[in-house]
Amino acid sequence: MENEFVINKNEILEASKSRGESAFLTEKRTEALDKLNSLDMIKPDKTRVSKWDFFTVTDQFVESDVFGSLEELPEAVREVIDIETVENVIIQHNNTTAFTKVSDDLKSQGVIVESIFDAAHNHPELLEKYFMTDAVKIDENKLTAYHAALLNGGVFIYVPKNVQVKSPIQMVVLHDDEKASLFNHVIVVADTGAEVTYVENYVTTLESAQGKLNIVSEVIANDNARIKYGAVDFLAKEVVGYVVRRGVTGNDAVIDWALGLMNDSDVIYDNTTYLMGHGSSSDVKIVHVGRGNQKSNFTTEVIHYGKETTGNILKHGVMKDSASSVFNGIGYIKHGATNADAQQESRVLMLSPNARGDANPILLIDEDEVVAGHAASAGQVDEIQLFYLMSRGLKREEAERLVIHGFLAPVVESIPIESVKNLLVSVIEEKIVN
Structure with missing residues (x-):
């Protein structure tokens, strides 16, 4: 079978035990390991991944330096943090949580900003409620199971009801060990009436690396909540990746995405928002620059379940050298989602004769009383x-x-x-x- 591989289950579980991992995460890790080779591989549209190596991991966990203060942060991290004004930040150094700063004001209001492993110990009832339950499933495909099996980093953010976080919460992941793989799990939850802006950065000091990238983000906006999710990913060549960022909205909730996807390696991206609640909305903006021989595939989907929902997708890509990308934009209006509005625009510039960019707008409509439209272009x-x-x-x-x-x-x-x-x-x- 393509993409079938051998994985040492006992070694992974023993390593997790030695780090004092919570029973819940070990249980999920075990579930993933048991299902792994029985699951189907992803089949992204117009991209053959049968020869992509998503699975060869040199080191599951790489222990790296921690930092005692903002002033000790490496230059690559300081470039994306205003150390004079930053209030809420968590730094991950390869697979090590290296620094955390959360304002006393947020702590007093019950806002949680912790590594995924700390949250599993300190707030098990919350983590277990949201970890791979609604947005992404462990047994969705071989790569989601592999993610849960080798989970080695990430963050859990929870904003209680009616709390409005004024300053952004920022996560920076520094990748400076060529053997380190990033299997990060991000959960951002805004409870009823809450508001938060979350921005993450993946930065590197390497030109190329051996590690793999397998990121899952689950973003949950309960009724009347608002989440802004920003990201800039810029990792080295050869870091073959699978990046899933999913959102779920309650009634009158908003999830807005602004994603600068600048990795220099071959990556499959899945950004999907489920507009479950009536009156909810999502605005998705994505930018990408491809170069060299890299191959990228972007599937961006807003799925309308609730009535009077609004989804907007804007994707702009620039391709140079012999790079190639596929931009699939999907607006899906389910039966019963009356008065939904699905709009999208995908545009690609190609800077050389050998560059290739496919912009594919797709509208799937199972309801009559809706508004929908799309635009797409690819050219010089x-x-x-x-x-x-x-x-x-x-x-x-x-x-x-x-x-x-x-x-x-x-x-x-x-x-x-x-x-x-x-x-x-x-x-x-x-x-x-x-």
């Missing part, structure tokens, strides 16, 4: 725009850079932390120029 940089800028004295390379930055700006501007936004701009610049 607009020569008229270039001509105009060059007529003002710019060289072609400079004009092209300005056009590309303008093309990606709608997503960049939606990143809610200035330092993270600046990182995304610099990453885009670096990937365009080099």
